[in-house]
Amino acid sequence: MRLIVWPGMDLVIAMLLGLAAGMVIHFVLSLALAPLLGIFETMIPGSLVGMYGGMLFGMRDSMAAGSRTLSAAVLVGAIFGAIVVAGVKVYGRVLRGAALDAGR
Amino acid sequence: MEATIDRDTQRKWDAASRTLDFFSYAEDRRLGPHKRRLFEKIKGATLLVAAGTGNDFKFLPPNKKIVSIDISPKMLERAAKKAATYSGTVELHEMDVCDLRFPDAVFDTVLTVCTFCSVPKPIAGLRELHRVLKPDGQLLMFEHVRSGIGPLGVLMDLMTPITVRFGPALNRDTVGNVQKAGFRLHRVENIHLDVVKAIEARKDSYV
Numbered sequence: 249m250r251l252i253v254w255p256g257m258d259l260v261i262a263m264l265l266g267l268a269a270g271m272v273i274h275f276v277l278s279l280a281l282a283p284l285l286g287i288f289e290t291m292i293p294g295s296l297v298g299m300y301g302g303m304l305f306g307m308r309d310s311m312a313a314g315s316r317t318l319s320a321a322v323l324v325g326a327i328f329g330a331i332v333v334a335g336v337k338v339y340g341r342v343l344r345g346a347a348l349d350a351g352r
Numbered sequence: 353m354e355a356t357i358d359r360d361t362q363r364k365w366d367a368a369s370r371t372l373d374f375f376s377y378a379e380d381r382r383l384g385p386h387k388r389r390l391f392e393k394i395k396g397a398t399l400l401v402a403a404g405t406g407n408d409f410k411f412l413p414p415n416k417k418i419v420s421i422d423i424s425p426k427m428l429e430r431a432a433k434k435a436a437t438y439s440g441t442v443e444l445h446e447m448d449v450c451d452l453r454f455p456d457a458v459f460d461t462v463l464t465v466c467t468f469c470s471v472p473k474p475i476a477g478l479r480e481l482h483r484v485l486k487p488d489g490q491l492l493m494f495e496h497v498r499s500g501i502g503p504l505g506v507l508m509d510l511m512t513p514i515t516v517r518f519g520p521a522l523n524r525d526t527v528g529n530v531q532k533a534g535f536r537l538h539r540v541e542n543i544h545l546d547v548v549k550a551i552e553a554r555k556d557s558y559v
Binding site for chain 1: 375378508511
């Protein structure tokens with residue numbers, strides 16, 4: 249992210265760049281993992297992590313509030329990703345089932 | 353009059369036929385039981401819209417007589433091989449769902465699987481399905497639609513201009529389109545979040 253966003257960059261530009269980078273990365277990763285995990289299983293959490301995560305991380309790096317080392321950045325990203333995936337799984341269970349049933 | 357085919361859509365799905373089985377491998381295993389449960393409801397003369405590469409034939413109940421269409425001849429070439437292994441019969445035709453070469457009211461069931469994310473004029477296609485269904489006939493759909501979850505729906509809107517270049521639209525309101533085409537909703541079931549849905553609708557007998 250720091251290749252395209254640096255401390256002091258305009259916050260809005262940083263967020264848009266983060267969103268664009270997240271979108272590209274999520275597309276590539278989702279297509280690569282889809283045959284193994286399923287297109288919906290990868291695309292939905294992947295898009296949330298990539299695009300909203302990209303915006304947040306772009307904003308964070310522009311404020312010089314990012315992780316100091318690569319391993320710390322990977323850890324933060326992994327925690328963010330795990331929370332999003334868990335949230336999608338839990339919400340999926342909540343929503344599963346009949347949304348409309350005229351027969352009942 | 354000869355039926356028309358949307359050539360742009362045909363070219364897109366001809367190209368996608370090469371990789372469809374590869375990309376849908378895991379999805380078939382994950383969603384297969386849900387498809388099988390929906391397909392068990394088919395009865396009478398049945399039209400399967402968008403055969404694709406024939407991946408869904410294995411989820412059909414055994415020994416049925418199915419008529420199936422697809423806009424892509426390349427998809428149909430692959431589907432023919434899988435149709436040969438089905439215990440019943442699958443009769444394949446190259447056809448655009450927006451211009452079906454079937455008379456009015458000939459089918460008891462119309463089945464669609466991930467179809468109306470890809471039809472450029474979904475309401476026109478659904479109206480054609482309404483026309484070929486008999487009164488009281490049923491429409492069974494296994495489709496992905498735009499999510500009603502705010503942040504996810506926005507993402508689907510943003511991604512759709514890209515995905516339609518090589519595949520489906522992600523932001524279709526298929527449940528709403530089914531109603532706009534004149535069907536009465538009978539059952540809507542969420543399979544994966546509120547994105548993948550099993551939709552059951554009826555053509556009213558007084559139409």
